[in-house]
Amino acid sequence: MKPRTLFEKVWDAHVVAQEPDRPAVLYVDLHLIHEVTSPQAFTGLRERGLGVRRPDLTVATMDHSTPTLPKALAVIDDQAKAQLRMLEQNCEEFGIELFGLGSQYNGIVHVIGPERGFTQPGKTIVCGDSHTSTHGAFGALAFGIGTSEVEHVLATQCLLQRKPKTLEVRVEGQLLPGVTAKDIILALCAQIGTGGATGHVIEYTGAAIRGLDMEGRMTVCNMSIEAGARAGMIAPDDTTFEYLQGRDRVPKGADWDAAVERWRALKTDVRAKYDERVVIDANELEPMITYGTNPGMGMGISGSVPSLDSFGESSQQVAFEKAMLYMDVEPGKPLLGKKVDVVFIGSCTNSRIGDLRLAASVFSGRKVADGVRTLVVPGSHDIKVQAESEGLDRVFKDAGAEWREPGCSMCIAMNGDNLEPGQYAVSTSNRNFEGRQGKGGRTFLASPLTAAASAVTGKVTDPRSLLLS
Amino acid sequence: MAKFTTLTSHAVPLTADNVDTDQIIPARFLKVTEKHGLGDSLFSDWRYHEDGSPREDFVLNQPESQGAQILIAGHNFGSGSSREHAPWALVSWGFRAIIATGFADIFKSNALKNGLLPVEVTPAVHKELMQAVQLDRGTKITIDLPTQSVTGLGSLEATFPIDDFSKHCLLNGIDQLGYLLAFDDQITKYEQQRT
Numbered sequence: 071m072k073p074r075t076l077f078e079k080v081w082d083a084h085v086v087a088q089e090p091d092r093p094a095v096l097y098v099d100l101h102l103i104h105e106v107t108s109p110q111a112f113t114g115l116r117e118r119g120l121g122v123r124r125p126d127l128t129v130a131t132m133d134h135s136t137p138t139l140p141k142a143l144a145v146i147d148d149q150a151k152a153q154l155r156m157l158e159q160n161c162e163e164f165g166i167e168l169f170g171l172g173s174q175y176n177g178i179v180h181v182i183g184p185e186r187g188f189t190q191p192g193k194t195i196v197c198g199d200s201h202t203s204t205h206g207a208f209g210a211l212a213f214g215i216g217t218s219e220v221e222h223v224l225a226t227q228c229l230l231q232r233k234p235k236t237l238e239v240r241v242e243g244q245l246l247p248g249v250t251a252k253d254i255i256l257a258l259c260a261q262i263g264t265g266g267a268t269g270h271v272i273e274y275t276g277a278a279i280r281g282l283d284m285e286g287r288m289t290v291c292n293m294s295i296e297a298g299a300r301a302g303m304i305a306p307d308d309t310t311f312e313y314l315q316g317r318d319r320v321p322k323g324a325d326w327d328a329a330v331e332r333w334r335a336l337k338t339d340v341r342a343k344y345d346e347r348v349v350i351d352a353n354e355l356e357p358m359i360t361y362g363t364n365p366g367m368g369m370g371i372s373g374s375v376p377s378l379d380s381f382g383e384s385s386q387q388v389a390f391e392k393a394m395l396y397m398d399v400e401p402g403k404p405l406l407g408k409k410v411d412v413v414f415i416g417s418c419t420n421s422r423i424g425d426l427r428l429a430a431s432v433f434s435g436r437k438v439a440d441g442v443r444t445l446v447v448p449g450s451h452d453i454k455v456q457a458e459s460e461g462l463d464r465v466f467k468d469a470g471a472e473w474r475e476p477g478c479s480m481c482i483a484m485n486g487d488n489l490e491p492g493q494y495a496v497s498t499s500n501r502n503f504e505g506r507q508g509k510g511g512r513t514f515l516a517s518p519l520t521a522a523a524s525a526v527t528g529k530v531t532d533p534r535s536l537l538l539s
Numbered sequence: 540m541a542k543f544t545t546l547t548s549h550a551v552p553l554t555a556d557n558v559d560t561d562q563i564i565p566a567r568f569l570k571v572t573e574k575h576g577l578g579d580s581l582f583s584d585w586r587y588h589e590d591g592s593p594r595e596d597f598v599l600n601q602p603e604s605q606g607a608q609i610l611i612a613g614h615n616f617g618s619g620s621s622r623e624h625a626p627w628a629l630v631s632w633g634f635r636a637i638i639a640t641g642f643a644d645i646f647k648s649n650a651l652k653n654g655l656l657p658v659e660v661t662p663a664v665h666k667e668l669m670q671a672v673q674l675d676r677g678t679k680i681t682i683d684l685p686t687q688s689v690t691g692l693g694s695l696e697a698t699f700p701i702d703d704f705s706k707h708c709l710l711n712g713i714d715q716l717g718y719l720l721a722f723d724d725q726i727t728k729y730e731q732q733r734t
């Protein structure tokens with residue numbers, strides 16, 4: 071048999087039909103839905119008189135517009151309320167399991183999927199959300215879809231897909247202290263740009279990736295979309311199986327052993343070929359930070375913002391100048407020492423227990439600088455409970471940070487947590503687009519360590535300076 | 540879905556690369572439960588002042604832009620979030636086609652499902668079109684789907700790629716779910732084999 075990549079193995083196993091000159095009919099093993107991108111899909115189903123083919127393979131959560139202040143259900147506006155109610159009604163009518171507001175398993179869709187064990191190696195996973203790429207950390211083929219496609223999957227459990235190309239991102243070497251998974255993916259975005267992997271599925275390989283725990287791997291795969299990729303994948307290994315074993319929805323007993331046996335075959339064959347390859351040396355990486363208005367506008371934290379003449383194309387120059395105007399940072403100057411107003415630690419990129427532990431390691435025995443508002447928002451209820459049992463909430467509160475209920479929160483600013491116009495934030499989320507965290511707000515994307523260090527000093531700070539002292 | 544065959548229109552020039560879906564329609568407008576009526580929120584943060592009055596310097600607000608059905612954008616248009624609200628808002632404003640040197644994957648897929656044609660041209664062609672339109676905002680461009688061509692400026696004639704299936708669906712106004720539903724038996728067979 072022809073040697074195949076991990077992606078090809080998962081793809082091949084899910085092609086239901088393939089007519090000439092037509093996209094493949096691809097079967098979906100797990101369909102995650104949330105309140106924002108599903109209402110119109112259910113309306114479409116009703117208009118056509120269709121039902122949900124496999125409610126048992128569909129799981130719903132509420133996360134995007136949910137409030138994160140304790141007992142603050144009343145603060146969401148009527149529109150958001152209507153959207154949440156609609157999801158409840160749709161789930162009830164079609165028999166879909168919902169981890170709604172107040173459920174002990176509620177949380178951000180890409181956090182609870184893996185946490186509950188829905189996410190498993192070799193599955194095809196889709197969601198009306200571009201960060202579905204997160205689940206690829208387990209060797210699943212996971213990607214974001216639009217609302218029309220949500221309707222397609224609800225109705226048929228299948229999608230029409232053209233086969234993407236493959237891109238190997240090989241991360242060699244080992245991360246130095248103070249450098250994390252987030253810095254790997256920000257470095258990739260800076261290297262290839264936000265459109266660099268368009269049309270491709272990335273497979274992350276190399277010693278530095280193998281060395282990451284599952285949470286770090288999820289952080290990397292999460293932001294594959296920020297490099298333009300369709301999906302990001304990492305071959306499952308013992309780290310993956312250890313993470314999954316014993317979780318709610320994974321097979322048990324002999325079924326577990328059989329599953330692990332199957333999953334072990336999910337790796338790229340020795341002689342299989344990728345369409346493209348990018349190599350990153352982890353030893354060379356330092357903590358990363360973005361300076362502009364897309365995730366590709368990033369640099370090592372000790373570096374300087376580029377100058378206009380480093381961009382060749384005139385359209386790139388226009389985008390850069392626009393970004394500089396919006397961010398009000400100076401080309402050619404460093405960002406270190408720039409005053410910050412808000413620090414946000416959360417989002418499906420960096421809100422897991424390991425992220426919170428990293429942040430707490432910086433906050434411990436320190437205080438948030440005067441005038442800096444710091445939000446720590448766990449990715450799920452489960453993580454919140456775990457963090458509280460470890461006393462992390464006390465560390466955050468003692469430092470002067472706000473400890474919130476789970477949700478997307480200031481990553482997307484739909485729920486009342488947002489930046490004010492002109493404010494600067496260091497954020498562990500994934501998008502620094504204009505207005506993403508609130509109209510007129512300015513975002514520097516960075517790791518939880520860098521975010522926490524910047525909260526403590528009130529300025530953009532290299533976390534290594536605090537870790538060493 | 541509306542059919543798409545040939546379109547002749549003046550165009551709106553939007554000069555910037557990597558225009559993301561948060562710019563096309565900011566997240567605070569995503570609390571709707573319907574598809575229509577999003578045209579007023581299109582490019583909202585670029586289009587309106589704090590007090591809600593239109594910014595005269597934004598291209599969409601200029602009188603020359605009114606009635607245009609073609610948007611000429613920069614590279615990697617539609618990156619970021621998977622929100623289908625982006626093509627819904629563009630269509631609701633009146634656009635039927637977008638010319639760019641490249642599109643983000645999910646945006647392209649969403650656009651094609653809403654009768655909005657992504658027209659991918661080479662940087663050279665893009666530059667020529669952009670310059671001509673900026674020079675004379677009345678310039679008419681014709682996009683012909685059957686021949687996959689863009690014409691209009693003197694001798695300029697460029698082609699653009701589109702996969703057969705999407706072309707077939709657009710030309711006939713067919714939506715893709717109909718095609719997918721016809722595979723019901725095969726899907727059932729696939730499900731049975733796996734259990």
Ligand code: SF4
Nearest residue numbers: 201417418478481482
């Ligand atoms: S945390 Fe942010 S990126 Fe992640 S699902 Fe929520 S809104 Fe999307």
